[in-house]
Amino acid sequence: MLTLTGLRKTFNPGTVNEVRALQGVDLTIEDGSFVIVLGMNGSGKSTLLNAVAGTFIVDTGRIELAGHDVTRWPEHRRAKLIGRVFQNPFSGTAPNMSIAENFALAARRGQSRGLGFALSKDLMAPLRDRVASLKMGLEDRLDNAIGSLSGGQRQALTLLMATWLKPELLLLDEHTAALDPKSGDQVITLSEEVIGRDKLTTLMVTHSMQQAVSLGDRLLMMHRGRVIHDFSGSAKKRLRPEDLIDLFDEIRRRELLDESAATMLQSLYV
Amino acid sequence: MTLLVGAFTIGLILALLSLGVLVSFRIFGLPDITADGSITLGAAVTATLCAQGINPILATAAGMLSGALAGAFTGILHTKFKINALLAGILVMTALYSVNLRVMGRSNIPLMQHTTLGTWGENFGHTLLGEGGLMVFGWRVGAGEVALLLGSCAIAVLMALALFAFFRTHLGTAMRATGDNPQMIRALGANVETHIILGLALSNGLIALGGSLLAQYQGFADAQMGIGMIVWGLASVIIGEALTGGRSLGLTLVGAIMGSVLFRLLVAVALRWGLNPNDLKLITALFVFLALILPGLLKKFRRAPVQSAAVAGSQL
Ligand SMILES: Nc1ncnc2c1ncn2[C@@H]1O[C@H](COP(=O)(O)OP(=O)(O)O)[C@@H](O)[C@H]1O
Ligand SMILES: [Mg+2]
Numbered sequence: 124m125l126t127l128t129g130l131r132k133t134f135n136p137g138t139v140n141e142v143r144a145l146q147g148v149d150l151t152i153e154d155g156s157f158v159i160v161l162g163m164n165g166s167g168k169s170t171l172l173n174a175v176a177g178t179f180i181v182d183t184g185r186i187e188l189a190g191h192d193v194t195r196w197p198e199h200r201r202a203k204l205i206g207r208v209f210q211n212p213f214s215g216t217a218p219n220m221s222i223a224e225n226f227a228l229a230a231r232r233g234q235s236r237g238l239g240f241a242l243s244k245d246l247m248a249p250l251r252d253r254v255a256s257l258k259m260g261l262e263d264r265l266d267n268a269i270g271s272l273s274g275g276q277r278q279a280l281t282l283l284m285a286t287w288l289k290p291e292l293l294l295l296d297e298h299t300a301a302l303d304p305k306s307g308d309q310v311i312t313l314s315e316e317v318i319g320r321d322k323l324t325t326l327m328v329t330h331s332m333q334q335a336v337s338l339g340d341r342l343l344m345m346h347r348g349r350v351i352h353d354f355s356g357s358a359k360k361r362l363r364p365e366d367l368i369d370l371f372d373e374i375r376r377r378e379l380l381d382e383s384a385a386t387m388l389q390s391l392y393v
Numbered sequence: 394m395t396l397l398v399g400a401f402t403i404g405l406i407l408a409l410l411s412l413g414v415l416v417s418f419r420i421f422g423l424p425d426i427t428a429d430g431s432i433t434l435g436a437a438v439t440a441t442l443c444a445q446g447i448n449p450i451l452a453t454a455a456g457m458l459s460g461a462l463a464g465a466f467t468g469i470l471h472t473k474f475k476i477n478a479l480l481a482g483i484l485v486m487t488a489l490y491s492v493n494l495r496v497m498g499r500s501n502i503p504l505m506q507h508t509t510l511g512t513w514g515e516n517f518g519h520t521l522l523g524e525g526g527l528m529v530f531g532w533r534v535g536a537g538e539v540a541l542l543l544g545s546c547a548i549a550v551l552m553a554l555a556l557f558a559f560f561r562t563h564l565g566t567a568m569r570a571t572g573d574n575p576q577m578i579r580a581l582g583a584n585v586e587t588h589i590i591l592g593l594a595l596s597n598g599l600i601a602l603g604g605s606l607l608a609q610y611q612g613f614a615d616a617q618m619g620i621g622m623i624v625w626g627l628a629s630v631i632i633g634e635a636l637t638g639g640r641s642l643g644l645t646l647v648g649a650i651m652g653s654v655l656f657r658l659l660v661a662v663a664l665r666w667g668l669n670p671n672d673l674k675l676i677t678a679l680f681v682f683l684a685l686i687l688p689g690l691l692k693k694f695r696r697a698p699v700q701s702a703a704v705a706g707s708q709l
Contacts, residue, residue, distance in 0.1 A: 176580070202582035216579070217573035224566055233582035236563035311577075 125152040125324065130174055131160055132183035132348075144170040145181070146348035155322040159335050161367065162269075162345035163374060166331045169210075171345065172294045175326070179202040189291040203233025206285030206323075208278065208298040215281030218270025222261060222280065225269050226250050229284035253283060257313070275306025279313055286317050293318065295327040299334075311338070332364040346374055394532035396661055397653045398542055404657030405545035406610055407625070408650040409552060409603030411633065414626035415649045416596040420560070420570045421572040423591055426482040427467045428600045430489025430575035431460040433619035435601025437493040439509075440502040440614035453605045460601020461594040463489060468590030493616050500616040509609035514540045541610060548606065553646045560642055568592055569642075600626070607696065621674045628677055631684040 132145040138196050144167045154159055160168050174181050175188070177198035186194045193201050209215050216225050227241040247265075255262040258278055261272070269277060278298055287291060295314065299307035311334060318325050329335055335342060344352035352370060354362060410432060417425040439456035443449055463485055470481035494500060504511075518540025526535045559565040570578040571588040579585050600622075608614040633652025637644040664670060 157645075197586045199579050199582050202580055205580075207580045209580075214574070214576050217577055218572040219573050220566070220570060224570075227563070227566055228570055228578065228581050228583075231563055231567070231581070238559075238562045238564060238566050238581070241561055241563050241566040389527075 124154050124187075124189065125150070125175065125326075126187040127151075127175070128185040128187075130171075130186070131182045132170060132174055132179065132281040133182055144348050145174060146349055148184070148348070150343075150350060152324060152326070154324050156341055157318055157323075157325045157339040158327070158341045158343060159339040160326060160328045160343050161335050162344060163371065165349040168345055169296055170348070172296050172328060175201075175217060175292070176205055176207055176294055200233075204291040205294060206232070206288075206292070207294045208281050208285050208296070210300050212274035212277040212281070212301055214267045215284070216277050219268055221266050222254070222269050222272075223247065223250060223265040225280070226284060232288050233286075234291075242291040252281075252371075257283075263341045273306065275302050278302060278306070278310045282310065282317060283311055286321065287321065289321050289323070291324065293296035293323045293325040293327075295325065297328050297330060300330060308323060314338075332367045335367060336362050336364055339360065344370055394534055394537065396665065397658070398534055398538045400661035401654060402542045402545050402610065403422040403607070404654035405542070405549045405650070405676035406606045407603055407629070407636070407657065408549040408653040409599050409606070410622060410626040411629035411649040411653040412549075412552060412556060413598075413600035413603070414623065415465070415630050415633075415645060416556070416599065417568055417593060418627065419572075419630065419645065420569055421589060421592045421596075423471070423478045423572075423589070423593070424482070425464070425467055425478060425596065427463055427485045427489070427593070427597050428482075428623040428626060429619040429621070430493070430621075431463045431597040431601045432604035432607075432622050433523070433616065433671035434463055434489055435460045435494070435604030436608035436614035436618060437496045437502075437616070439599075439605035440504055440608050441496055441498075443504055443507045443609070444502055449508060449513060449609065451600070452511060454660045456605030457598050457602040458700065460604070461598030463601070464591050464593040464595070464597025466489065467597070471593075472586035472589050490531050490616070492707045495613065497616065501613060502615075503613045504609065505612050509612075510544075510606065511541065511609040511612065514544045540611050545606065545610070549650050552602075553650060556599075557643055557646055583680075621677070624674070624677050625656070626653075628684070629656045631681065632656055635684075 125376075127148050127150040130145050130148040131143075134140070134142040134144055148171060160171070171392050173179060175186060177193070177196055177200070183329065184194070185192065188204050189199070191204070202384060207215070219226070220228075223242050223246075227246055230246055249250070251262045251265065254265065259276055259279065261276065261280070272280070282298070299310050302310060314327070315338065317323065325339075327339065329338075340359060341353070341355040342362060343350050351374075410428065411556075414428060417423050435456035437456075438459045439449075439452045442455055466482045467478075467485045470476045470484060471478045472583070474481075476484070492514075503594035515537030518536035518538075522536035522539065524536065526533050528534075528538050534669050560569055567578055567581075567583045568588045568591065571583065571592070575585045578588075604619065607618070607706050629652040630649055631652070632655055633639070633648025635644065636655070637648035639645045639648055660673065664673075668676070
């Protein structure tokens, strides 16, 4: 279970570049829940995932994951509990190392790394099977540098790596946004499969309305560093892409209103 | 012939330097120039201990460890205090200049009168081959020289094998990934800072071992002996990459050794042909400069016609 209480994060505080990226997020995510996160650009989706992963320490608030208070844990310590796939296919793999070596690294996520041989037989046999199940023909290329693969192949492998050891929480941040539609669909299908099979607690950010309605059992809409809508159960099931577009329109109208109110106040008082 | 054997031996000893540079520059991608100080530190510590009659193996190990410590310092400055890697290296290198003088108590320690690994090697050679030495292609090579050559070769190969094995362990693989994609390995639970500190300690430990052996081979340690060493190490690594193509871990390690030996031979030949030794560093620096910009230039020259061909193709 993931519990967020009063999360706040301001970037570059006290400067002209000040951004209040998280302005009080309270959220409880049950075990096995697959949560979709939607929101306009800059609404704080990535910041939320980064806060949970420990890319930075939040200004205030509390993060509890699987019974641990991880608020002050550094990123590499939280990695024991969290699997991640980034938006950029280059981010999740070590390009100059082989596919097998990348998996050897993932197979020790959050564990101590001793002087045992990394590419042990215990790893190679299940690895070949699992990679073969992708049907990308990569099982014969386990010794090839992962940097020689396409973005879609790398994202699929990153997803397998992130879930090789079952994580308490899986974080997917627009992990198909940089892919062509066909590879994107492949990676989404694979994600559904992996998440369903292992009942992974998942937070997935997406831009695709189609993915947002067809995937997951809960949907959060973020705006200006807050969660402004939260659909789950039958309400989530009933959502159609048109409903989401309406919600976005409403946000845009509110934005305009805010702006015109600001100009009005400015003209009156400044 | 003696000149040739000498160049070979120094090349093999300094292969430890190029292995160290390989670890910091290539595997971690960190421009660590602590080397100039740590190679002298290894020599200084070993020479001081040998001069006091300490067992040469202990003295050598102490030299290596002191280099590792210096590397760890650079790593700590870089990771914990967020100082640029190049500057961190310069700081430690500069500090080491004073440390080395302190360790030695003067600027030069001669070792001719003391027992070192060099003396052991020579004695071993004499008992094995007799005083007459060996005939190689009609040239007489002293038994001591042969023994030192073989000994240096054994140490270089042993260290390369150890590195090869280490970089294929769980920890070693994670350390390579730290240089390749720190974001990824952090997300997989590795402490990148610790890896960098360990890596620079490993690198400078190897380099200091090279300095320690060099002092014992040439029979003295000198406070100035490290100046410009980092560029010599880089030159060796670059030559090695050109020789092997540097694709896999094993090849890059072999390349570093071959590069170091070839570089020493080239230097020996150039000096023999009358190159002024004072110009050596300038020429090495020019060589590294060329090696650094050449691949980019070649690519430009090659790409230009290819691109226009592709454009022509797409227009058809
Ligand atoms: N490391 C950072 N430094 C400064 N500003 C940041 C940083 N990360 C995100 N931001 C800002 O925080 C806001 C939210 O960004 P983000 O969470 O990436 O939005 P999105 O919902 O598009 O993922 C944006 O205004 C962005 O510019
Ligand atoms: Mg984002």
